[in-house]
Amino acid sequence: MHRIGRARCAVIGAILLAGCNRHQSALAPFGVEADQVRTLTIVLLIGAVIIAGGVALLMQHAIRTPGGRLTLPQGMRLVLWLGAIGPTILLFTLLAASLPLMRPAPVGAADLRIGVEGEQFWWRVTYRPPGQPPVVTANEIRVPVGRTVEFKLSGGDIVHSFWIPGLAGKMDMIPGRTNTLVARPEKPGRYRGVCTEFCGLSHALMAFDVVAMEPAAFDAWLAGQRRPAPAPATGPARRGAQLFAANGCTGCHAIAGTDAASMIGPDLSHIGSRTAIGAGTLPMTRAALTRFIRNAPGVKPGVRMPAYTHLSDADAQAIAAYLEGLK
Known part of the structure; x- marks a missing residue:
């Protein structure tokens, strides 16, 4: 009986520890x-x-x-x-x-502001460094270590809940209202944030990477995000850029340095430098990009991006090659 009791405790402990990371x-x-x-x-x-x-x-x-x-x-x-x-x-x-x-942490005029807006089902991220123009990205948040960051949180069309467990407490994102969350990262590394408020069919597929960087590295990264996306010279990527425009993708997405300037969907200016697509749903690979381009609703139920099943595999792969090269 004692052996059975110890075995049960070990199993229960292993199950509980499996949820830790x-x-x-x-x-x-x-x-x-x-x-x-x-x-x-x-x-x-x-x-x-x-x-x-x-x-x-x-x-x-x-x-x-x-x-x-x-x-x-x-x-x-x-x-x-x-x-x-x-x-x-x-x-x-x-x-x-x-x-x-x-007690709320104080925020100064020289501190970084990051606006995060929850959409269905992705995250719009806007960096507003003091005295500099804003930088718009999506589905990834980068923060400088040792600096205070003020998050301005809102919901685009539905209530979400913003939570980076290792950084600060959770806070609701409500349409028509802006909530403020102040945090100060102390350890560099790659972490994860999630939505903790049921927001629709793809609620469980709404995550984002959080990258805490040394201040100098963060400043260099932010400066790189302001530069236009590189234009493909030849090969499948060049053809993919043409197909991207021909299939109406510019009607929803923005890519710096091109005619694509819509704010309906995520900004794709430097999507190739992110580690995931679809708000943490798939890894950043050409195969995953191709799959998402052809049938986004099949990957994320309820997403507003339509399916492009009429695209041939070659065309979808060319568009994926173009997006993968946007770094």
């Missing part, structure tokens, strides 16, 4: 705010364990103590200390430890 976990923070949330969670957990342990000890003492040994005055004092004074002191201590961690 380093790139999407509130227990593995890379930002100041998420670290404070973890600290607050630990403090509250310790308080809960103390309360539960005290109640258990009191129950054990009450069960083992013979009847009649506790007088009425003693019982009243016990109720007063353990039922009123003790819990009040403990709860006040927990409140005092929690309030400083809930």
Whole structure:
């Protein structure tokens, strides 16, 4: 029986540990705010364990103590200390430890603003560095380590919930309203963010990469995003650029340096430099791009991009080659 019990505990522990990772976990923070949330969670957990342990000890003492040994005055004092004074002191201590961690971080005029708008079913990202023109991307967020970042969050046409577990707490994105989330990343690396509010058929396929970069590397990346996308010279990519325009893709997407300037769909100016397509749905490969181009609704149910099943494999692959080269 003991062996069976240990085996069950091992299985349950393995299942619980399988849900832990380093790139999407509130227990593995890379930002100041998420670290404070973890600290607050630990403090509250310790308080809960103390309360539960005290109640258990009191129950054990009450069960083992013979009847009649506790007088009425003693019982009243016990109720007063353990039922009123003790819990009040403990709860006040927990409140005092929690309030400083809930204070909003200050934001200065020189800090970076990043606007994130939730669409169906992707993320529009706009960087607004102080004193410089905005930069628009999609489905990926990059942040400089050691700098305060203010996120301006809104929903395009439906409610979403923005959450980067390792960076800061979650916040709703509501159409017609802009919510503010302040964060400060501290560790470079690649992490993951998700939508945590059911927003439609592809809610589970609405994620994004978060790349925390050293400040100099971030500044260089942002400067690169302002440059026009490279024009293909020859080969399938050049033909793909022509097919991209001929099939009406410019009616929904923008590509810097070309006539494509629509803001209906994601900005594709430097899509080839991202690690995923379709808001984290598929890896950034030519095969995945081809599949998404031909039948986006088959990959992401409910997405507003129509299917292009009339395209031949060769044409779809040429467009994919063009997009893959936009870095």
